[in-house]
Amino acid sequence: MADTKPYVGRFAPSPTGPLHLGSLYTALASFLDARARHGFWLLRIDDIDTPRNVPGAIDSIVETLDAYGLHWDGPVYYESQHLADYEQALVRLQQEGLVYPCICSRKMLAELASVGVSHDIYPGLCRNRAVIPSSQPYALRIRSDERDIVFEDKLQGLIRQNLGAEHGDFILKRKEGIVSYQLACVIDDYLQGITHVVRGFDLVDSTPKQIFLQQLLGLPATSYLHVPVVIDSHGYKLSKQTLAEAVTLRSTNVVMFKLLQLLQQKPPVRLEQASCSELLDWAVRNWDPVPLIKTHAIQPEIN
Known part of the structure; x- marks a missing residue:
């Protein structure tokens, strides 16, 4: 049909x-x-x-x-x-254990990059952190996995990327409370x-x-x-x-x-x-x- x-x-x-x-x-x-x-x-x-x-x-x-x-x-x-709509999506992802708080700063990640740790892919320092200090600001990251994302772009052709290897755990909400482009765009x-x-x-x-x-x-x-x-x-x-x-x-x-x-x-x-x-x-x-x-x-x- x-x-x-x-x-x-x-x-x-x-x-x-x-x-x-x-x-x-x-x-x-x-x-x-x-x-x-x-x-x-x-x-x-x-x-x-x-x-x-x-x-x-x-x-x-x-x-x-x-x-x-x-x-x-x-x-x-x-x-x-539509801030409430973004928060609703975040709450759902948090309830499913797919989001975690991250206290890493750009400076900290840049220092890691200087000793050979990739700066492009988040190294997962906070992925399994048990406690986040209540007074410390944090971002929210999505737990990526090793799935391949494949789509057919109408101009650029077939595109395949491994989410974990090429993107890692990306940010959904910044420390200052601003929702990321990625999440807002999807909800919008x-x-x-x-x-x-x-x-x-x-x-x-x-x-x-x-x-x-x-x-x-x-x-x-x-x-x-x-x-x-x-x-x-x-x-x-x-x-x-x-x-x-x-x-x-x-x-x-x-x-x-x-x-x-x-x-x-x-x-x-x-x-x-x-x-x-x-x-x-x-x-x-x-x-x-x-x-x-x-x-x-x-x-x-x-x-």
Whole structure:
């Protein structure tokens, strides 16, 4: 029997600053994939990492998406309004003995790395700790296992990772009380009914962790498509950390044409002066991610 479940996609920016070319590129890919399949496209604001939030960033993100014609369905979803949902998931995992407190600091783990202990995979120092001092802050880690997580990425192909060997016991809640991206994303996708995740290749290593959490919580699986990230002339991903410029709200059609070229959609020259609306109509009708297969990064041409 054919799957009649409607396509539901999303764009989930963090309000750490305005959208830059790379983030708008990912938003456009997600939008086109949803609209080309007559699906829903939702907007989620990942705002629980409060120390990184920038005042005015949410309004800027919304204004930019609107200026480029990337209109979402339904109300905006804010992570900060779902803290109780994350806590409920944590309690369930704790009750099943799948989560444990960890008092290790980054400094301590860095010192271990200096004497040859891997810094990438948590060495399990607190895994079997009997008592945690009540006055000492702690993070919460998930107990990983040696299962292989396998998924078929719609662009990157078959991906297989051993959870224990490649990810270890990762953090679900930080010492300062902030829920991790991995857990929040899984719960958000479930609550929003997300069926298809389109995001940047830089997040492909998050996917096995999120699939693992879906499995532990008995949540439905989602489809994944990781588009190449946009990099600068030095090979670094465009980001706020690399001081990527905010995308302009002027000449939006010129930027849209450039974005479609970056997505390897080959918009016809006759549309070079078309409006954003006309460009999006063409792009939805002709959306084809196949030219991006097995591509991890892409660099804009310098005019």
